[in-house]
Amino acid sequence: MSVEVNNESGVQVDDAALQRLVTFGLDLLHVHPDADVALLFVDTAAMEQLHVQWMDEPGPTDVLSFPMDELRPGSDDVQTPPGLLGDIVVCPQVAVEQAKTAGHSSLEELKLLTAHGLLHLLGFDHAEADDEREMFQVQRDMLVGFAMQEKQRR
Numbered sequence: 001m002s003v004e005v006n007n008e009s010g011v012q013v014d015d016a017a018l019q020r021l022v023t024f025g026l027d028l029l030h031v032h033p034d035a036d037v038a039l040l041f042v043d044t045a046a047m048e049q050l051h052v053q054w055m056d057e058p059g060p061t062d063v064l065s066f067p068m069d070e071l072r073p074g075s076d077d078v079q080t081p082p083g084l085l086g087d088i089v090v091c092p093q094v095a096v097e098q099a100k101t102a103g104h105s106s107l108e109e110l111k112l113l114t115a116h117g118l119l120h121l122l123g124f125d126h127a128e129a130d131d132e133r134e135m136f137q138v139q140r141d142m143l144v145g146f147a148m149q150e151k152q153r154r
Helices: 015-028 044-055 092-102 106-121 129-153
Strands: 002-007 036-041 063-067 084-090
Touching: 002 015, 015 036, 015 106, 015 129, 036 106, 044 063, 044 092, 063 106, 084 106, 092 106, 106 129
Parallel strands: 002 036, 036 084
Antiparallel strands: 063 084
């Protein structure tokens, strides 16, 4: 499993922890070990440009996902096929502001956004109420499971 991380944001992030989170999420969702994911951190100007270009919405956003091979989660019995899952693009500057509003750390916000972006790569969406419930439950499960794993690492 390849999780490539590139930080072009100018903000220091715990890229190792976020890389471990993506790996944990891929394992949790039974994604083939030969699937590739890119995690990119960009500044507000770059994120705004992507947001306008791809979503036709002004201003920077927190996270965007760019799926490639349209892989979907596997199951206990069957993994996804190998392939290029896609790119998760996160804006740490937006995450820092959101973390302040939410009352938690910037790292917690970055974990939330990374998990959210990963789920979008795997076809999850939150446009409809039922889909939102499902996606956010899987997101919670991923973040709680990862927190427990990280606690055991220490």
